Amino acid sequence: MATLNKDPIGDLELKNKASVAFTVTSPDSTWKLQNKEYHNYGSGDGSSPESGNNGLDPGSYRKGKGITVFQTLIHLLKGNIGTGLLGLPLAVKNAGLLMGPLSLLVMGIVAVHCMxxxxxxxxxxxxxLQKPFLDYGDAVMYGLKTSPCSWLQKHALWGRHIVGFFLILTQLGFCCVYFVFLADNLKQVIEAANTTTLNCYSNETVTLTPTMDSRLYMLSFLPFVVLLVFVRNLRLLSIFSMLANISMLVSLVVIYQYIVQDIPDPQNLPLISSWKTYPLFFGTAIFAFESIGVVLPLENKMKKSEQFPFILYLGMTIITLLYISLGCLGYLKFGDDIQASITLNLPNCWLYQSVKLLYSLGIFFTYALQFYVPAEIIIPFAVSHVPKSWNLAVDLFIRTALVSVTCVLAILVPRLDLVIALVGSMSSSALALIIPPLLEIITFYSEGMSPITIIKDILISVLGFIGFVVGTYQSIYELTQPPVSHTFANITSSFVQ
Structure with a gap:
């Protein structure tokens, strides 16, 4: 039996104490789920973190107080509702009326399994380790340290860095999507403002008043977003989170009540679309499902963490049904005219124009929450290398620079559907599909795994990698093609019987 001094994880713990912390936090609404206080307590018997496994459940190290089952469910739902949801009708179009919902169902099952x-x-x-909490990056790092391969053990710290890189890439990708979403919806509302009426069922065709390019709209948002991310107080951010949740919930209710009315005959819609557009479906769908970084902080903060698996499966079931229903109903309602966000297809009356503005307001506030994750990874590392008197200046400079980068990238790629597909394929697939199955293999292989489990994990990772490569390639290829312009009109009339 190996001694404590030869424990590879114990050795890594000692190395980490002398290294610069590069901690991976959770995405979206989990800014309130940070666990900095856990550095102040450990096991009740005073045993050290390196003392090994005594058969104790990690929940025994948790604080007595935490979030309830209902609060955990709400946080999980919040972490999956955003711009990706509104892009699913176009995703279903790219897969087909039959293949789309079936693929969403399979992807939902695989995503929750990886969680x-x-x-x-x-x-x-x-x-x-008798620790109260490990984040995604730490779990990968310790998994590599205990792997049978000596090369992986020596480079275990890179596991944490890789997860941090993909998490930063994903979150900043979300922020790029938000710039495009805000610009597209605000531009459409302003251009149709002169002909917007109170009658949502008129047969009048909308005459657009041309305004500035959507990229100039993105640029005009930049100073407001910069001021928003200057807010570093988590309690103040909670107010923005509440406003975002309310605005997006109201918007979704109004969208649903519209798309379920007067659905046209779907017989002309293809059941299976071209294989060339399926990679775009994959990118959009995995973008919507990518919330794997939420699960560990939520599980850690629960009062009764043993109930988390039930909440995870319940929440993801609700989310998957929501995705399938909105994707299918949106495609059935608008057919081949469906746009990158279903909000762009809503009629030209003040009720639905208000929905666009309301959802945009929610996305604007959500930007600060998504931005919090890369900021908490990058800024502490940067300010640790400058004099203390420069900390605030460096902090604000990095925040301004990161927001500017997301704005510039959005300006360079101002097509919402392709930005969503690219971000989903390139970064979300790695975090949600590729890494977790490989982590399970390196974690439990030495303890004995059934060949079926190993084959299953390899298959999920391979399929995720194929989606990563093909989806990224197809998104970049489509970005090189000239965009197809959409004419905005009051499409309600064409569906009124």
Missing amino acids: GILVKCANHFCQR
Whole structure:
């Protein structure tokens, strides 16, 4: 039996104490789920973190207080509702009326399975290290350190860095999508303002008043977004989170009540679309499902963490049904005219124009929450290398620079559907599909795994990697093609019987 001094994880713990922290936090609404206080307490018997696994559940190290089952469910739902949801009708079009919902169902099952894998692996190392919490990056790092391969053990710290890189890439990609979403919706509202009426069922064709290019709209948002991300107080951010949740919830209710009315005959819609557009479906769908970084902080903050698997499966079931229903109903309602965001297809009356503005307001406030994650990874690392008197200046400079980068990237690629597909394929697939199955193999292989489980994990990772490569290629290829312009009109009349 190996001694404590030869424990590879214990050795890594000692190395980490002398290294610069590069901690990966969770995305979206999990800014309020940070666990900085856990540095102040450990096991009740005073055992050290390196003392090994005594068969104790990591929940025994958790604080007595935490969020309830209902609060956990709400946070999980919040972490999956954003711009990706509104792009699913176009995703269904890219897959087909039959293939789209079936693929969403399969992707939902695989995504929640990978979330469960991550939680299982993190809990395994929590028990072994007697730690209260491990984030995504730490779980991968410890998994590599315990792998049979000596090369992986020596480079275990890179596991944390890789997860941090993809998390930064994903979150900043979300922020780029938000700039494009805000510009497209505001531009459409302003250009149709002169002919917007109170009658949502008129047969009048909308005459647009041309305004500035959508890229100039993005640029005009830049100073307001910069001021928004200057807010570093988490309690103040909670107000923005509440406003975002309310505005997006109201918007979704109004959108649903519209798309379920007067659905046209779907017989002309293809059941299976061209294979060339399926990679775009994959990118959009995985963009919508990518919330795997939320699960560990939520599981950690629950009062009764043993109930988290039930909440995870319940929440993801609700989310998957929401995705399938909105994707299918939106495609059935608008057919081949469906645009990158379903809000862009809503009629030209003040009720639905208000929905666009309301959802845009929610997305604007959500930007600060998405931005919080890369900021908390990058800024502490940067300010640790400058004099203390420069900390605030460096902090604000990095925030301004990161927001400017997301704005510039959005200006360079101002096509919402392709930006969503590119971000989903390039970064979300790595975090949600590729890494978790590989983590399970390297974590439990030495303890004995059935060949079926190994084959299953390899298959998920391979399919995720194929989606990563093909989806990224197809998105970039489509970006090189001239965009197809959409004429905005009051499309309600064409569906009124």
